[in-house]
Amino acid sequence: xxNGILQGKRGIISGALDENSIAWKVAMKAKAEGATFTLTNAxxxxxxxxxxxxxxxxxxxxxxxxxxxxxxxxxxxxxSIDVLGGKxxxxxxxxxMSPNIRKGRPYGDLxxxxxxxxxxxxxxxxxxxxxxxxxMDAINEWGSVVALSYMAAQRTFPFYTxxxxxxxxxxxxxxxxxxxxxxxxxxxxxxxxxSPTKTTxxxxxxxxxxxxxxxxxxxxxxxxxxxxxxxxVVMMFSDYTRMVTMxxxxxxxxxxxxxxxxxxxxx
Ligand SMILES: NC(=O)c1ccc[n+]([C@@H]2O[C@H](COP(=O)([O-])OP(=O)(O)OC[C@H]3O[C@@H](n4cnc5c(N)ncnc54)[C@H](O)[C@@H]3O)[C@@H](O)[C@H]2O)c1
Numbered sequence: 001x002x003n004g005i006l007q008g009k010r011g012i013i014s015g016a017l018d019e020n021s022i023a024w025k026v027a028m029k030a031k032a033e034g035a036t037f038t039l040t041n042a043x044x045x046x047x048x049x050x051x052x053x054x055x056x057x058x059x060x061x062x063x064x065x066x067x068x069x070x071x072x073x074x075x076x077x078x079x080s081i082d083v084l085g086g087k088x089x090x091x092x093x094x095x096x097m098s099p100n101i102r103k104g105r106p107y108g109d110l111x112x113x114x115x116x117x118x119x120x121x122x123x124x125x126x127x128x129x130x131x132x133x134x135x136m137d138a139i140n141e142w143g144s145v146v147a148l149s150y151m152a153a154q155r156t157f158p159f160y161t162x163x164x165x166x167x168x169x170x171x172x173x174x175x176x177x178x179x180x181x182x183x184x185x186x187x188x189x190x191x192x193x194x195s196p197t198k199t200t201x202x203x204x205x206x207x208x209x210x211x212x213x214x215x216x217x218x219x220x221x222x223x224x225x226x227x228x229x230x231x232x233v234v235m236m237f238s239d240y241t242r243m244v245t246m247x248x249x250x251x252x253x254x255x256x257x258x259x260x261x262x263x264x265x266x267x
Contacts (some may be wrong), residue, residue, distance in 0.1 A: 015094030
């Protein structure tokens with residue numbers, strides 16, 4: 001279904017770990033739509049080596065960067081501008097990690113050092129991506145920055161523990177920086193709030209499979225796949241959405257507006 005809507009655009013795509021990653025699908029679609037971009041992930045995530053396959057398929061260079069490190073983000077923009085031959089038009093933040101979730105800590109027994117790590121990796125990193133870009137003037141006018149969020153920012157999902165706070169902050173950063181970057185350079189900043197999706201980050205959450213099935217039954221369109229999410233994100237990078245900014249955009253098959261579905265009532 002490619003239509004060349006990213007023809008001539010340059011970008012940076014973070015967070016592709018393996019072929020299930022939402023970022024992986026975004027990279028494949030962005031390539032099909034005509035974009036050139038660099039790929040980035042935490043150096044530790046490179047060990048699996050899967051990202052090399054994506055880089056080959058997309059003819060993209062990989063620039064490792066820990067999203068919590070200002071220096072590494074600066075290097076990411078400098079090298080990306082160099083490799084791509086100019087400033088970027090889009091940036092994808094597809095990064096999330098909670099040590100508390102990984103280690104199964106319940107909400108009433110959180111480790112606060114880990115809580116800070118969750119916030120740093122999953123939310124502050126988004127501010128760092130934006131602040132470094134602005135200071136370096138690394139994003140073209142009318143550029144588009146998208147981060148991935150989840151509805152636990154608005155409503156309570158007990159298994160999501162400290163990631164709920166991280167996502168609430170992430171969405172707030174999109175509003176605050178969206179104002180600032182919009183005024184300064186007409187750069188738009190949004191979050192896409194995605195359905196539960198079977199990825200490494202998603203499946204790491206306790207009770208994920210049961211919840212996935214629940215959300216599937218609740219949503220009139222069913223859960224949105226990573227592929228569908230990629231289509232939406234690519235549209236957000238395109239010129240078709242130039243006036244959309246500071247938004248949290250639900251991409252969830254209707255889940256966020258449902259009270260209860262007939263399917264669930266019938267059991
Ligand atoms: N899977 C879901 O159910 C779901 C639903 C809504 C939103 N999201 C969000 O989508 C985004 C992408 O997750 P995914 O589901 O594709 O899973 P994923 O595990 O494939 O991607 C998460 C990525 O974050 C990267 N990362 C972790 N720490 C990092 C660091 N310090 N620096 C740089 N990168 C780091 C990982 O290496 C990985 O590539 C996350 O923000 C996640 O919260 C996921």
